[in-house]
Amino acid sequence: MDIVLITAVIASLFLVIGVAEPLAARLRLPYSVILAILGSFIGTAAIFFLRTDLTDALNPVAEAIIGLPIRSNVFLYVFLPTLLFQATLGMNLRRMLDDWVPILVLAVVAVVVATFSVGYALSWTSALPLAACFLIGAIVSTTDPSAVVSIFRSISAPRRLARIIEGESLLNDAAAIALFGLFMGFVMLGFPDPELGDALARFPVLIAGGALTGWLSARAAIWVMALFGRHERALISVSVALPYLAYIVAEQSIGASGVIAVVAAGLTLNLAGPGRLPPAAWVNLREVWDLLAHWAGALIFILAALLIPRLLEEVRLGDFVLIGVVIVAATVARAVILFGLLPLLTALRLSPAVDRPYRAAILWGGLRGAVTLALALAVTESFRVPVEVKRVVGILATGYTLFTLLVQGTTLRTVIGWLGLDRLSALDEAMSRQVVAVALQTVREDVARTTEAYALTHDIVRKEAKVFGERLDEAVRTAEDSRDILDRDRITLGLIALAGFERDTILARVRERTISARMADQILSDADRLIEGARAGGRNGYQRAARRTVIYGRGFRTAVMLHNRLGLSTPLVRMTADRFERLLSQRLILRDVNAFIDSRIRRIHGRRVAELLHELLDRRLETVETALEGLRLQYPGYAEELERRFIRRTALRLEEREYNAMREDGLIGSEVHTALMQDLAARRTSEEARPHLDIAVRRADLVRQFPPFADLDDAALRRLGRVLRTRYVNADTVIVRKGTPARHVYFIASGALELESAGQKWRLGRGDMCGQMGILMKQPRRVEVRAIAPSMLLVLDVARFRALLSRSSALQDAVRASARHRGIDPDLLLMDLAPAASA
Known part of the structure; x- marks a missing residue:
């Protein structure tokens, strides 16, 4: 085929991609639905012009469109790694861990349930082998929630809901493709119908092998990228190679899931990349991947849509019944998970609650898309799959995909409106009225200062002020109508605004x-939790x-x-x-x-x-x-x-600001500015490294570091080290309670303790001791001791402490100092101290 013609067709497809997004916004339809409609129309038109006698002028273009090298391996090896890898880079993994239960349920459990539900339903209503039915179930079980995510974002739905759906979109592709590969093996090798146990037994091997491959690949890539820290383009180039190599190695060399390998590689880079790579390089790397994923996602959809007319060429009347069976079985399986399993997990406190309207939106928003068509294409291309199985797989997958796109996709916004998810709550409505009133008051004050500063004509000012004043009065009246908002709700709204400003300040x-x-990422995750916590629980x-x-x-x-x-x-x-x-x-x-x-x-x-x-x-x-x-x-x-x-980092920021100001004012040239910024970047890179933290704990060294043991010889220190018991306590652990008998003395090897007595508090740190007063005074403890940080304590019992105290003048001095600090006569504490055996 002529390379010029192919280039023209591909360029035209990019033009279609550019037109589709504003068209989707104008028609208020999901972007993926518009791409599917345009792709199907182009594919149908190409077939029509080839088979009609109306004109032959468009035949070369039609042949070029139909002759495009669209194969399943193009989707699976070129486009899919790009989409999965970018999705992992763009996720806030720490926030997703808060909702890991519903995400895993939707992404893994729901896929498995849908696979077997569709498989058994088809086996009861068709003559297909059970393995082929399970294969169809795996193909149609992967969802494309991008449409519902975009709509939720457009109506300002809670971030948590969008996060759950994004997590599902990432992991359910991996689970569905892993199941697809499993059952495809049964079909191609002519195995008998698989047992459920055999299928599930092979599933973890695919997952574990892919995860290990992805993790190792990402760690190696991060090490190489860290070496290229000052060469941003080289660093980004390595990141582009990472998902494809991980996918190929997992699929071709290990026999594991390439999808899981890409997901594991992306998650590893997401977690470790920000700490190992320069901040500017990390930002630019993610921007490059955002653009690549946008193109890949659009191309995979429109190219898959071009295949729809060909996949449906041999459709028969009975196939529509089977398409209906797939629709019902897949919908029921998803509904069981959303309205059965998720509420059960919430009742057992294993999962955060997901409100019923949102579960209904997730159910109707489970659109199928390009991945489903690509997997169906892989089946139709295989010469080892029976012809009838290939025909049915192509028709059922395509028919179900068209149903979700043309029926669910086009009505999704209507369903969301019917559920009331596109309307502000009464609380948010009242909040918006209050905000408008305050904002307009601020604007009026600023406008008054502006007119005064520029000495504008009074007639103009008077006319504009009248118009603006009417609008302000209306806003104030509307806000006053909302004065019945409870103080509790005002506090909630204030906390949401406060947490939002905190997030903006962090950025x-x-x-x-x-x-x-x-x-x-960690600090931003904390701010997001504050926003969602205030919104959900005030x-x-x-x-x-x-x-x-x-x-x-x-x-x-x-x-x-x-x-x-x-x-x-x-x-x-x-x-x-x-x-x-x-x-x-x-x-x-x-x-x-x-x-x-x-x-x-x-x-x-x-x-x-x-x-x-x-x-x-x-x-x-x-x-x-x-x-x-x-x-x-x-x-x-x-x-x-x-x-x-x-x-030092603040000083570098201020220094950079001054250099930029001098450059804008013409005080320094571009050459000098570039040299200064390069020097600044080198110093900033050195400041990224944190100081070294030494937490080594060795008992012998710890014993020597305590001042009370300073006058003991080496033999006594060794004996003391053997009898001291090590105890680790977490923060907020109560070590000593009031009113309990004194049995131990605690020496703080690391950490911090807080002592409270008679309403007074004081703190002890490394090298201090506590508990000795209760032993020497022979009274129940009047102090409560609590750890305020993870602490390592060396514990000594009463007998050994008194014996050590009788021999160590340094320990006696420490006891005296502690007694004076608390207003106790130290001589009264030590007067009855009898000589004792060695510690």
């Missing part, structure tokens, strides 16, 4: 590079989300266990350093947010709401300060290093 700090790129939801930002999670406890039992310190070092930087960034952001309450929220919701928000924010700041102080006591000096790093 600004990331752009200014005062917050490192590796921490940006003040209590906001406070729960705020507490979650400072607590130690399961991952941290696992890292501590690995450190203590296996000596693997790297995860604990990384997570502790992340916590340091995260808390420090939170403290800086919260100080910026405080002014927003007085400047905006007070004007919208009044003084009482503003005062309450100030109180909530002060509590958050106090909690962050307490957590940060605990880490300071645990690792002295490290927080100061991070603060100095923040100051």
Whole structure:
């Protein structure tokens, strides 16, 4: 075929892609539906012009369209890795972990249920072998939720709903294609009908092999990309190669799932990339992948749509019955998951609640698309599949895809409106009226200052002021009609606005590079949780989300266990350093947010709401300060290093601003500016590295570092090291309760403890001890001791402590100092101390 003609056809397809998006917006239809309609029309027109005698002038164009090398391997090896890889790069994985249960249920369980539901339904209503029926089930079980996601975004649906659907769109392709490969093997090899157990037994092998391949490929690529840190184009080029190589190696060399390999590679790069690559390079890399995925997604859809007329050429009357069976079975299977399994998991507190209207929208929005057509094409191309099976697979997959696009897709927006998801709640409606009134008041003040500054004609000002005043009066009257909003709801709205401003402030700090790129995702995830917590649970939801930002999670406890039992310190070092930087960034952001309450929220919701928000924010700041102080006591000096790093990064940002201003004012030329910016970039790269955090804990070294043991000889230190018991406690663990008998003394090897007695609090850190007063005073404890940071304690029982105290003058001095600090006569504590045996 003439290369010029092929180039012209492909260029024309890009023109169609460019026209489709604004056309979809004007017709208020999903983008994928418009592409499918245009592609089907082009394919039908090409066949028509080839077979008609009306004209031969368009025959070369029609032949070029029909002769395009559209094969299933083009879809699976060229377009699909691009779409999957970009989807993983664009995800907020930490936020998706909050909804991992509904995402996995929809993406994996729903796919498996749909596969077997459609398979058994077809086996009962057709003469197809069971393996072929399962193959059709796997082909039609993968959804293309891009349409419903775009509509949800256009109506400002909750982010959480869009996040669940995006997670499903990524993982259900992987699950469906893995099942497709499994049953395709049964069909091509002529196996007898597969047993359910045999099919599911092979499924984990495909998943595990693909995941391992993707992870190893991504780790190798990240290592290479880190070497190319100053060469952005080279770095992006390596990222382009990564998904394709991972896919090919998994499919051709290992026999695992290439889709899973691409997903694993993308997830690995998403998590590790921001911390290893320059921030600007990471941003540009994602922009390149966004553009590639847009083109790939449009091309895969329109090229697959070109095949629809050919796939339906041999349709028979009885095939429509089977298409109806597929529609009913797939819809019922998805409904069972959405309205049966998900509510059950919510009742068991295994999954967050998904409201019924949203579940209905997800059900109707389960459109099928290009992936379904590509898998069907792969079956029709195989010479090892029986001819009748190929015909039925092509027709059923295409028919079901057309039903979802032309029936569900075109009515999806109507269904969303019928469910009421496109309307603001009464609370949001009232909020919008309040915001408009305050905004217009601010605008009127600014306009008045502008007219005064420019000495505008009074007649013009008077006329415009009258028009604007009428609009303002109407807005104020409308807002006053909403004064029946409960204070509770005003607080909720204020918290949502406050969390939104916090998120905007974080983004600004990331752009200014005062917050490192590796921490940006975590801190932004915290802000998103605050928004969703306030929206779902008001003040209590906001406070729960705020507490979650400072607590130690399961991952941290696992890292501590690995450190203590296996000596693997790297995860604990990384997570502790992340916590340091995260808390420090939170403290800086919260100080910026405080002014927003007085400047905006007070004007919208009044003084009482503003005062309450100030109180909530002060509590958050106090909690962050307490957590940060605990880490300071645990690792002295490290927080100061991070603060100095923040100051240096701020200085670099201000220096960059000055250079840009000088360049714009013509004070320096482009050559000087380029040299200065290159030097600035090199220094900024060096500041990305965090200071080293040493968390090594060795009992012998710890014993020597305590001042009370300073006068013991080596033999005594070794004996003491053998009798001291090591105890690790998490933050918020109560170590000593009031009123309990004193049985142990605790020496703080690392961490921080808070002591409370008679309403007073004080804190102890590394090298301090507690519990000795209760032993020496022979009274129940009057102090409660609580860990405010993960702490490693060395514990000594009563007998050994008294014996050690009788021999160590340094320990006696420490006890005396502690007694004086609490207003107790130290001589009364030590007067009855009898000589004892050695420790």
